Amino acid sequence: MADTQSVVSDVKLFLERLKKEMPEIFGPAAPSSSSQQTAAPVTGENKVLYNGDLAEARVYITPDQEEGVAFDGNVFHIYLQTKEGNPSALVTQWLRDKAAEVLPEKTKTWAEKIGVAYNRVVLKDQRTLWASCSAQKNINYSYRIIKMPPVVQDYLIIHELCHLVHMNHGAEYWQLVEQFSPDYKLHRRWLNDNKDAIFEEVHITVPPSGEE
Numbered sequence: 001m002a003d004t005q006s007v008v009s010d011v012k013l014f015l016e017r018l019k020k021e022m023p024e025i026f027g028p029a030a031p032s033s034s035s036q037q038t039a040a041p042v043t044g045e046n047k048v049l050y051n052g053d054l055a056e057a058r059v060y061i062t063p064d065q066e067e068g069v070a071f072d073g074n075v076f077h078i079y080l081q082t083k084e085g086n087p088s089a090l091v092t093q094w095l096r097d098k099a100a101e102v103l104p105e106k107t108k109t110w111a112e113k114i115g116v117a118y119n120r121v122v123l124k125d126q127r128t129l130w131a132s133c134s135a136q137k138n139i140n141y142s143y144r145i146i147k148m149p150p151v152v153q154d155y156l157i158i159h160e161l162c163h164l165v166h167m168n169h170g171a172e173y174w175q176l177v178e179q180f181s182p183d184y185k186l187h188r189r190w191l192n193d194n195k196d197a198i199f200e201e202v203h204i205t206v207p208p209s210g211e212e
Helices: 002-021 087-114 143-147 150-162 171-180 184-199
Strands: 047-050 053-061 068-071 075-080 121-124 131-133 139-142
Touching: 047 087, 047 143, 053 087, 068 087, 075 087, 087 121, 087 139, 087 143, 087 150, 087 171, 131 150, 139 143, 139 150, 143 150, 143 184, 150 171, 150 184, 171 184
Parallel strands: 053 075, 121 139
Antiparallel strands: 047 053, 068 075, 131 139
16 A cells, blocks of 8 residues: 555656656647636646645636635645736645644654654755754654655654654664554655655646636
């Protein structure tokens, strides 16, 4: 199961890179045939990386509705009041909020399994580290972790919590990590292969005039 999540995510991200690097082969995306009242769905390649999956993102112009983001498990629905709205900022904030909801709860669960106690969880926008464990027993995460497959998220959480037992990367430390994340080497490879996609900023295109 753990392997499957990482492998599927690897394949999707690899194909997405090929689309960007070889547009002459993949060609432009086919326009969407669906339409909704008062809405203007984007017809381009809007995607959001979340939980290791590249989900489709659709933008709607809804003047009478509050701006926001809704995720139905497959598609991100982004609602703007005008075409001057910023869908990328809305999605980024959604990812931050989701990270603030999910990562502390996962940390609590894994800490209980490992048998360690930490001080608090701090979410940041770290660009050089995925996560860290401080001398004060604070667990620091980049909110961008929420873009990774759940099993890779778990590995990073386990990685940091194990530092509460061994504040080094010695043999005993890695033995403890492997006890709770047997496929940690695969997850480390996934992180190395996909770090650019994780650090990439969200970019959502607003529908051009005339598509409402």
